[in-house]
Amino acid sequence: MTNPYVPLLILLALGFGFAALSVGTSLVVGPKRYNRAKAEAYECGIQPTPRAQGGGRVPIKYFLTAMLFIIFDVESVFLYPFAVAFNQLGLFALVEMVLFIITVFVAYAYVWKRGGLEWD
Amino acid sequence: MGDAAVTIGTGEQVMFWILAPIAVMASLGLVFARKAVHAALGMALTMIILGVFYIAQGADFLGVIQIFVYTGAVMMLFLFVIMLIGVDASDSLIETLKGQRWAAGLLVLGLGGILVSAVGSVTYGLSDGVAQTNTSKGNVPAMAELIFGRYVWVFEVTSALLITAALGAMVLAHRERLGKGPNQREWSRRRFEKGENLAGLPVPGVYARHNAVDTPALLPDGSISELSVSRVLSAREQTRSPLADLEAEDAIRAEIESGSER
Amino acid sequence: MTAFIAGPNGTADFSDTPLWLSVVKALFIFVYLLVSTLLVIWFERRVIGRMQQRPGPNRNGPFGLLQTLADGMKSMLKEDLKPANADSVVFTLAPLITATMCFVSFSIMPLAGDVTLFGHRTPLQLTDLPVAVLMVLAVAGVGIYGIVLAGWSSGSTYPLMGSLRATAQMVSYEIAMGLSLVSVFLYSGSMATSQIVQAQESLWHFIPACFAFFVYVVTMVGETNRLPFDLAEGEGEIVGGYFTEYSGMRFAMFFLGEYINMFTVAALATTMFLGGWQAPFGLPDNGWWGLLWFTAKLWFFMFVFVWLRGSLPRVRYDQFMRFGWKFLIPTTLLWVVAVAFYVAAKNNWFGGPILQIAGRDYSLAVLIVIGVCASLVIVASWILGDRAERRAAERLPQIPVEVDPFAGGYPVPPLPGQRLVEPGAADDAYAATKEVSRG
Numbered sequence: 174m175t176n177p178y179v180p181l182l183i184l185l186a187l188g189f190g191f192a193a194l195s196v197g198t199s200l201v202v203g204p205k206r207y208n209r210a211k212a213e214a215y216e217c218g219i220q221p222t223p224r225a226q227g228g229g230r231v232p233i234k235y236f237l238t239a240m241l242f243i244i245f246d247v248e249s250v251f252l253y254p255f256a257v258a259f260n261q262l263g264l265f266a267l268v269e270m271v272l273f274i275i276t277v278f279v280a281y282a283y284v285w286k287r288g289g290l291e292w293d
Numbered sequence: 294m295g296d297a298a299v300t301i302g303t304g305e306q307v308m309f310w311i312l313a314p315i316a317v318m319a320s321l322g323l324v325f326a327r328k329a330v331h332a333a334l335g336m337a338l339t340m341i342i343l344g345v346f347y348i349a350q351g352a353d354f355l356g357v358i359q360i361f362v363y364t365g366a367v368m369m370l371f372l373f374v375i376m377l378i379g380v381d382a383s384d385s386l387i388e389t390l391k392g393q394r395w396a397a398g399l400l401v402l403g404l405g406g407i408l409v410s411a412v413g414s415v416t417y418g419l420s421d422g423v424a425q426t427n428t429s430k431g432n433v434p435a436m437a438e439l440i441f442g443r444y445v446w447v448f449e450v451t452s453a454l455l456i457t458a459a460l461g462a463m464v465l466a467h468r469e470r471l472g473k474g475p476n477q478r479e480w481s482r483r484r485f486e487k488g489e490n491l492a493g494l495p496v497p498g499v500y501a502r503h504n505a506v507d508t509p510a511l512l513p514d515g516s517i518s519e520l521s522v523s524r525v526l527s528a529r530e531q532t533r534s535p536l537a538d539l540e541a542e543d544a545i546r547a548e549i550e551s552g553s554e555r
Numbered sequence: 556m557t558a559f560i561a562g563p564n565g566t567a568d569f570s571d572t573p574l575w576l577s578v579v580k581a582l583f584i585f586v587y588l589l590v591s592t593l594l595v596i597w598f599e600r601r602v603i604g605r606m607q608q609r610p611g612p613n614r615n616g617p618f619g620l621l622q623t624l625a626d627g628m629k630s631m632l633k634e635d636l637k638p639a640n641a642d643s644v645v646f647t648l649a650p651l652i653t654a655t656m657c658f659v660s661f662s663i664m665p666l667a668g669d670v671t672l673f674g675h676r677t678p679l680q681l682t683d684l685p686v687a688v689l690m691v692l693a694v695a696g697v698g699i700y701g702i703v704l705a706g707w708s709s710g711s712t713y714p715l716m717g718s719l720r721a722t723a724q725m726v727s728y729e730i731a732m733g734l735s736l737v738s739v740f741l742y743s744g745s746m747a748t749s750q751i752v753q754a755q756e757s758l759w760h761f762i763p764a765c766f767a768f769f770v771y772v773v774t775m776v777g778e779t780n781r782l783p784f785d786l787a788e789g790e791g792e793i794v795g796g797y798f799t800e801y802s803g804m805r806f807a808m809f810f811l812g813e814y815i816n817m818f819t820v821a822a823l824a825t826t827m828f829l830g831g832w833q834a835p836f837g838l839p840d841n842g843w844w845g846l847l848w849f850t851a852k853l854w855f856f857m858f859v860f861v862w863l864r865g866s867l868p869r870v871r872y873d874q875f876m877r878f879g880w881k882f883l884i885p886t887t888l889l890w891v892v893a894v895a896f897y898v899a900a901k902n903n904w905f906g907g908p909i910l911q912i913a914g915r916d917y918s919l920a921v922l923i924v925i926g927v928c929a930s931l932v933i934v935a936s937w938i939l940g941d942r943a944e945r946r947a948a949e950r951l952p953q954i955p956v957e958v959d960p961f962a963g964g965y966p967v968p969p970l971p972g973q974r975l976v977e978p979g980a981a982d983d984a985y986a987a988t989k990e991v992s993r994g
Binding site for chain 2: 642645684685686689690692693695696697699700703704707715719722726729746871872873874
Binding site: 177178179180181183184185187188189191192193195196198199200202203204205206209211212213214215216217221235238239241242245246249252253256257258259260263264267270271274278281285290291292293 | 574577578582584585589631632634637647661662682684709712722729800803807872873876877888892896
């Protein structure tokens with residue numbers, strides 16, 4: 174009886190080996206004809222727009238999405254053990270969970286009301 | 294159950310001595326990397342290895358959650374923030390929060406205290422040991438019992454923390470608009486109500502010699518369509534004329550025709 | 556039906572599985588996935604071809620079956636370009652992360668029940684964990700790194716925008732996906748895949764968890780960036796999205812990752828909702844038969860993927876996000892609460908009498924919970940539908956009852972609710988205008 178995570182690591186190693194091998198082989202086998210235009214960033218044929226240091230800036234909207242994602246992620250993390258052990262936990266846990274969900278729903282309703290879920 | 298905590302399998306030892314140096318190196322990378330994204334990657338790697346350590350010690354749920362929440366969500370937020378503000382090595386390093394070093398030092402001391410007490414309770418056999426809990430109750434149900442039993446108040450307070458997080462995110466990151474601009478829905482509605490360019494603007498030119506967004510397309514009657522190049526490029530005067538391509542194409546066509554007659 | 560044997564910590568029994576057998580099984584799954592990928596790309600192109608009334612690839616090998624292999628060989632022999640301002644380490648790392656992580660999730664999928672392999676009795680499943688399904692979600696979370704890093708490291712604008720879009724899309728739909736799985740955990744009381752399959756012995760979960768099944772199917776299309784949700788690679792908007800700058804084998808790795816991820820989410824759907832490897836209608840599913848049923852259900856989902864791609868246009872990004880955040884997440888949370896109440900009532904925690912209807916026992920509390928939920932749904936759909944109808948009526952432009960089809964110079968069909976002017980009448984009207992202009 175081996176540790177149940179060992180087979181998972183074997184598959185991980187197989188996948189990584191396959192990916193590394195095919196990328197490595199193609200780097201060796203494939204042709205290499207240098208051309209300055211090929212090494213430029215692709216912008217549909219025009220001269221590439223110069224890029225800001227550090228990669229430029231992206232809309233702050235994505236930050237809000239990631240933050241909301243964490244909030245709901247944490248909520249679902251509590252839901253998993255609750256769901257698995259529900260039959261042993263009893264009615265009190267259901268009450269607790271409903272309270273918890275309602276509280277998080279308040280946050281959700283606030284974000285919705287302020288327009289945090291709008292994309293344009 | 295002090296014994297269960299003391300016996301460590303060889304497999305676990307091997308794994309520890311392989312992964313621990315990688316984790317330390319990744320953490321060092323976090324501190325010393327020149328590019329912010331590399332630092333974040335080092336941190337993500339450290340988080341994953343921590344998760345693997347938890348799993349190796351029998352805390353399946355905790356380990357997977359470590360990877361799920363920290364690597365999958367929190368580090369993703371960090372990456373977004375790094376891309377968001379575009380930080381790199383040339384940014385100023387002046388600390389704007391007063392006394393944050395002292396606060397950090399205090400928190401480190403507190404963390405150290407918690408660690409000492411946790412290790413102590415295992416060493417002196419005050420806790421059950423995760424191996425026994427796994428066999429008697431199962432890892433996840435035992436966890437659930439603690440969350441919804443002994444630590445129920447902490448659990449409910451977490452929801453308040455989540456509300457605070459949502460509030461903070463909205464205050465910091467939500468852009469209030471003064472007036473309401475048209476969104477994509479209204480743009481497309483407007484386009485259909487006007488009845489112009491229903492299928493979008495014409496695409497830029499594709500010629501046998503050249504294909505780029507800075508070259509306008511020709512309409513069926515041979516005239517040049519200014520709509521097919523971006524307004525920005527026109528304003529910057531970065532567009533080029535398709536006439537040279539057409540002349541080259543005509544020359545080739547003439548050559549082919551004269552060739553077929555010969 | 557096969558007897559289920561449970562191992563320690565609520566997982567499948569691997570006591571008769573030596574390490575070398577695990578290696579064999581890992582190789583088997585690896586080959587299974589690679590062959591399936593080769594087949595599904597051909598399958599997709601052929602089926603899409605049929606839907607668009609053209610033959611699709613039919614030259615290489617019988618029925619064109621070897622087309623994907625030829626394409627793979629071709630990308631192997633192509634030049635692997637790297638843009639000048641790309642971050643070279645991360646640029647290579649990103650496709651490797653994607654191609655590695657996509658395989659891992661399959662290790663916990665039960666492909667069949669207990670089989671005899673080289674004289675050992677072992678479940679046809681690489682491994683089973685008490686947190687197996689969470690592991691899939693965690694691995695998917697790590698897999699997203701491949702996309703973010705690909706976009707960032709390319710040093711180009713389109714890939715960066717594509718990767719941001721893809722990430723925001725995948726994290727948004729991951730929440731709804733995770734929440735939809737909670738109701739399955741509530742029914743089966745475990746996160747180990749073998750136990751979840753076992754819990755569906757009498758009734759597959761897609762019936763009692765019908766709404767969760769619907770949400771899962773929607774989110775699985777969103778998670779794999781497939782049409783109609785392939786906004787991350789919308790060709791008309793951002794070229795190819797996060798892999799615009801990739802070519803050769805590094806690009807092929809993203810391609811491989813996308814298709815194996817499709818198999819992973821489909822396998823999870825099969826295991827969670829469609830009874831895993833169990834056969835319908837009491838057909839044989841012991842031993843290797845299970846693999847047949849599992850594969851058949853997997854390919855059913857593959858066909859759905861292709862079918863969606865063949866028939867639906869791409870949605871707009873704001874529509875996509877609104878659907879995820881404003882519909883899927885709140886309704887799935889409500890569904891989870893409803894299922895929790897249902898299970899509680901079924902466990903008779905609310906007390907109350909037990910009624911006998913048609914020879915079966917029903918607790919009164921169960922009926923009350925179901926009734927309350929159903930009436931809430933009906934009232935909500937009534938109110939919302941009414942509001943939507945009123946809004947639609949307000950938005951509707953005033954359409955003249957009679958229109959002249961040639962008014963704009965082109966013949967146009969009438970809008971709904973319009974009536975064409977009779978040709979004769981139109982001629983009269985035309986003549987009348989002529990008269991007026993002449994006069």
